[in-house]
Amino acid sequence: MKQIEQHACFGGRQEVWQHPSSSTGTLMNVGVYLPPQALAGEKCPVLYWLSGLTCTEQNFITKAGAQQHAAHHGLILVAPDTSPRGKDVADDEGYDLGQGAGFYVNATQAPWADHYRMYDYVVDELPALVEAHFPASDVRSILGHSMGGHGALVVALRNPERYRSVSAFAPIVAPSQVPWGQKVLGAYLGNDPQAWKAWDSVALVEALAAGQHGASIRPPILIDQGGEDAYLHEQLRPELLEAACAATRHPLELRLQPGYDHSYYFIASFIGEHIAWHAQALQEAP
Numbered sequence: 438m439k440q441i442e443q444h445a446c447f448g449g450r451q452e453v454w455q456h457p458s459s460s461t462g463t464l465m466n467v468g469v470y471l472p473p474q475a476l477a478g479e480k481c482p483v484l485y486w487l488s489g490l491t492c493t494e495q496n497f498i499t500k501a502g503a504q505q506h507a508a509h510h511g512l513i514l515v516a517p518d519t520s521p522r523g524k525d526v527a528d529d530e531g532y533d534l535g536q537g538a539g540f541y542v543n544a545t546q547a548p549w550a551d552h553y554r555m556y557d558y559v560v561d562e563l564p565a566l567v568e569a570h571f572p573a574s575d576v577r578s579i580l581g582h583s584m585g586g587h588g589a590l591v592v593a594l595r596n597p598e599r600y601r602s603v604s605a606f607a608p609i610v611a612p613s614q615v616p617w618g619q620k621v622l623g624a625y626l627g628n629d630p631q632a633w634k635a636w637d638s639v640a641l642v643e644a645l646a647a648g649q650h651g652a653s654i655r656p657p658i659l660i661d662q663g664g665e666d667a668y669l670h671e672q673l674r675p676e677l678l679e680a681a682c683a684a685t686r687h688p689l690e691l692r693l694q695p696g697y698d699h700s701y702y703f704i705a706s707f708i709g710e711h712i713a714w715h716a717q718a719l720q721e722a723p
């Protein structure tokens with residue numbers, strides 16, 4: 438691991454690290470915020486953040502204003518880049534496929550399958566790295582925005598025993614049913630929509646209720662959605678998850694926030710509430 442940034446922040450330290458990833462076969466950048474409690478040697482729970490399309494590890498750490506809340510609650514924040522990158526890594530001219538758009542899946546199709554394994558990176562490799570190199574416990578929660586909200590929901594729904602809680606800002610809840618998702622899932626996984634279901638929160642909620650995937654825990658979900666979000670009706674469609682959760686009695690708190698758009702101004706407005714919600718789950722006795 439090579440440290441490439443370090444900044445004092447709310448009594449703790451915002452760092453950026455770079456490391457070779459066995460999942461993606463590339464160098465990956467990751468933002469790590471260490472709260473004052475971690476700098477004093479305490480083992481702290483970890484909250485993972487997954488960013489959206491076009492983002493790097495920088496967007497969240499510079500725009501969300503999350504550090505003050507993590508410092509207050511004694512949580513480590515981990516915010517990775519959104520895809521493998523490099524001149525030898527497949528890419529596309531569109532902002533919504535390829536570099537900056539890993540979609541948190543394991544690609545099976547050429548030319549993507551060589552490097553696009555963001556699911557394995559987020560679920561297995563990154564926690565192992567964080568828990569070995571930082572004063573981090575193995576108590577984890579996850580949240581994200583838009584494509585990263587989709588990623589957080591899929592990761593938690595597929596691994597409910599590994600995460601205490603999951604929340605999202607303006608997530609893509611049903612990628613199988615919207616243009617962003619259909620484009621990337623078709624490219625990364627092939628054209629059979631059956632193969633997309635393991636990467637679609639609505640399908641996963643239905644599968645969990647039907648007892649598939651072997652998981653008995655059904656993690657409660659918190660979602661904030663801006664009412665003036667330009668992507669709301671075409672790409673995000675939270676009503677599809679709301680209906681699936683209602684039909685299966687999966688616990689969901691979906692809050693429509695009038696006047697807010699898709700930007701980091703929206704995220705910054707509610708990140709404190711999300712971090713407090715996760716802190717409660719992370720600090721409960723198991």
Ligand SMILES: N[C@@H](CCC(=O)N[C@@H](CSC=O)C(=O)NCC(=O)O)C(=O)O
Nearest residue numbers: 489490491492496532582583584585701
């Ligand atoms: N047309 C935009 C699309 C990119 C965009 O809006 N990205 C969002 C996430 S969208 C879903 O995953 C984002 O977080 N952008 C970064 C930011 O700092 O706001 C474009 O081409 O940029």
